[in-house]
Amino acid sequence: MRTALISDIHANREALEACLDHAARSGIDAYVFLGDFVGYGADPAFVLDTVMDFVARGAVAVLGNHDAAAIGTRSDMNDDAAAAIAWTRTVIGDAHRDFLARLPLVAERGSVLYVHADPVDPAGWGYITDLYSASRALVATQAHVTFCGHTHVPALFHMSVTGKFASFDPVDRVEIPLTQRRRWLAVIGSVGQPRDRNPAACYAVLDDATDVLTYVRVPYDIDGAARKIIEAGLPVGLAYRLYEGY
Secondary structure, three states: OEEEEEOOOOOOHHHHHHHHHHHHHOOOOEEEEOOOOOOOOOOHHHHHHHHHHHHHOOOEEOOOHHHHHHOOOOOOOOHHHHHHHHHHHHHOOHHHHHHHHHOOOEEEEOOEEEEOOOOOOHHHOOOOOOHHHHHHHHHHOOOOEEEEOOOOOOEEEEEOOOOOEEEEOOOOOOEEEOOOOOEEEEEOOOOOOOOOOOOOEEEEEEEOOOOEEEEEEEOOOHHHHHHHHHHOOOOHHHHHHHHHOO
């Protein structure tokens, strides 16, 4: 089975549609959504409607920190993020809020763990940014593979059977064998607001028949997404950063 791993959409309809279209043409069988459906972008209701539809048909979804903020359970954000969340609360409906309120922080399927942020303390919203934080997470879990988002920067870490840790930066459309003799932690880049200086949307595909992971970059209509952010009266910087991928 081929599973699309989608994280940090951040209310970016154009980026989400581009990734879903690419996934559909790539023979994807299942979908996992790793949180932060809202925040920053101008289409939170559309994104939530889309994710809700996928979940109703069997997709996995977990809660992100911006999602938690949208239903009032988190507020410690920078000014731009807080402004976007305040606006988001005015445009999503009760069905959206109920959906977010029911989402788990962590989901497990067999030997795979899904979480938005650091699995050491999912509710603490810590970031996996380096080998130290990744090694703590790998030691704290027993999953063969842990998938998370939150940083908006794609990264991959692993631990050998002898307890040695290593990392490397994934390359677009290069297959990565997730060998059974290692345990893995994959940080999935962002669909809606990449921060690795590549503005193309990012998602990943896991083929569990071969234990191969592939990161994919997908160009999308940045002009359209940025224009809607400005027209909605959201902070202009949220539109500009889409062009630079930071």
